[in-house]
Amino acid sequence: MRAALLTEYRHDFAIDTVPDPTITSPNDVIVRVGAAGFCRTDIHLWDGQFDAMQKGAGVDLPFVCGHETAGWVAEVGAGVTHVAVGDAVLLHPLATCGYCKACRAGDDMHCTAGVFPGVLAPGGFAEFVKTNARAVVPLKGSLTPVDVAPLGDAGLTAYRAVRKALPLAVPGTRTVVLGAGGLGHIGIQALRALSQTEIIVVDRNPEALEHARGWGADHVVLAREDRSHVAEVRDLTDGVGAEVVIDYVGEGGAEKDGVELLGANGVDFLVGYGATLEVEILSQALFPETSFVGNICGNYNELVELVALAARGAVTLTTTTFPLEGVNDALHALDEGRLIGRGVLVPNES
Numbered sequence: 001m002r003a004a005l006l007t008e009y010r011h012d013f014a015i016d017t018v019p020d021p022t023i024t025s026p027n028d029v030i031v032r033v034g035a036a037g038f039c040r041t042d043i044h045l046w047d048g049q050f051d052a053m054q055k056g057a058g059v060d061l062p063f064v065c066g067h068e069t070a071g072w073v074a075e076v077g078a079g080v081t082h083v084a085v086g087d088a089v090l091l092h093p094l095a096t097c098g099y100c101k102a103c104r105a106g107d108d109m110h111c112t113a114g115v116f117p118g119v120l121a122p123g124g125f126a127e128f129v130k131t132n133a134r135a136v137v138p139l140k141g142s143l144t145p146v147d148v149a150p151l152g153d154a155g156l157t158a159y160r161a162v163r164k165a166l167p168l169a170v171p172g173t174r175t176v177v178l179g180a181g182g183l184g185h186i187g188i189q190a191l192r193a194l195s196q197t198e199i200i201v202v203d204r205n206p207e208a209l210e211h212a213r214g215w216g217a218d219h220v221v222l223a224r225e226d227r228s229h230v231a232e233v234r235d236l237t238d239g240v241g242a243e244v245v246i247d248y249v250g251e252g253g254a255e256k257d258g259v260e261l262l263g264a265n266g267v268d269f270l271v272g273y274g275a276t277l278e279v280e281i282l283s284q285a286l287f288p289e290t291s292f293v294g295n296i297c298g299n300y301n302e303l304v305e306l307v308a309l310a311a312r313g314a315v316t317l318t319t320t321t322f323p324l325e326g327v328n329d330a331l332h333a334l335d336e337g338r339l340i341g342r343g344v345l346v347p348n349e350s
Contacts, residue, residue, distance in 0.1 A: 002015060003324075004125040004324055005062040006064075006065055009047065009061075016062075018122075021128055023075055023077050025079075026080070027077050030075040031071040031074060031131065032072045033124050033348055034347075036068060036125055036347065037344055038322075038345060039150070039153055045119070050119065066117070066118040067118030068118075068151075069124030069149060070089065070149040071129075072086055083138055090149070091117075091152055092156075096111035096135065108299045115131075124347075125327060126324075127324075127347045127348055148317070155317075156306060157183060160299075162187055163194075164293060165244050165269055170196075173242075173244065174198045174236070174243060174244075176245045177246050178272075180217075184201070185208070187271075188215040191246075193315065197243075198218050199216060199219070200220075202257065205340075229257070230260050234261065243265070246271065262290055265289050265290075265291075270294050271295045318342070319343070327345055330343040330345060
């Protein structure tokens with residue numbers, strides 16, 4: 001099959017042929033890839049930030065990235081009964097074991113024996129990808145793989161943070177969303193669909209902010225190098241700060257903004273990453289009783305909920321599609337901040 005291969009860090013992907021995946025277990029599912037989201041994590045993989053983790057798991061270059069995958073079932077193991085060849089599906093990013101303590105508790109993303117296609121196993125930047133039955137979410141109605149692929153990780157991670165924030169984001173509260181990009185544009189819609197909190201969106205891209213109003217933002221604020229946007233947001237919260245911050249950026253100064261924009265008893269939900277969070281404990285954590293909550297991916301049931309929102313039209317993806325051969329166009333558009341929403345590779349047409 002054709003695949004986009006990461007052959008060397010910070011070099012363009014190479015299109016080449018690799019062996020097709022094969023069924024080796026009764027629960028295996030092989031999917032013909034109809035869409036694969038290009039994620040900021042793929043940039044971090046391309047940068048080599050996962051090199052130590054991958055080598056520790058016995059994974060080396062060349063490697064097939066792609067962990068936001070949707071398509072059509074091509075082959076199933078003997079134990080798979082809930083999907084059949086030809087079914088349209090979205091994949092949870094982890095192929096989990098189902099037996100460990102985390103799986104028993106429904107914490108799919110903390111499975112101790114899971115396989116992570118696109119990070120620790122060959123992923124969706126190819127014509128076919130291998131996962132297992134526990135990772136497969138059937139698509140119903142008119143949803144297509146291109147409609148939903150980035151929901152598999154970006155959408156799921158964004159949604160999980162919103163779900164955690166909901167008990168705090170009640171009517172009369174203010175929620176600051178940092179970042180209106182690939183994660184943020186999904187999180188804003190989910191937050192609007194599920195709550196009546198006042199949503200303030202901060203981003204450095206004016207075009208993304210214009211879109212944010214349509215996604216459900218009540219206020220949009222342009223992030224500036226002089227950080228004057230912090231005072232602007234504080235004014236929108238009557239000078240007391242927000243009850244909730246959801247940081248979909250996690251670098252470039254956003255991590256500092258999140259701390260400064262919270263009010264007393266505020267909670268900073270950390271989703272984006274790349275920077276180091278530095279907090280003056282007495283004044284920024286202890287006295288205001290600030291909480292910091294990490295978010296990684298989400299569980300299978302949360303992905304089913306998100307797909308249900310997409311089927312209702314409450315969450316829609318803003319995407320730019322690329323053929324598999326256009327993988328480097330997608331790479332550079334994302335790395336240079338030129339994408340609005342998500343870039344999606346389309347290895348196979350329907």
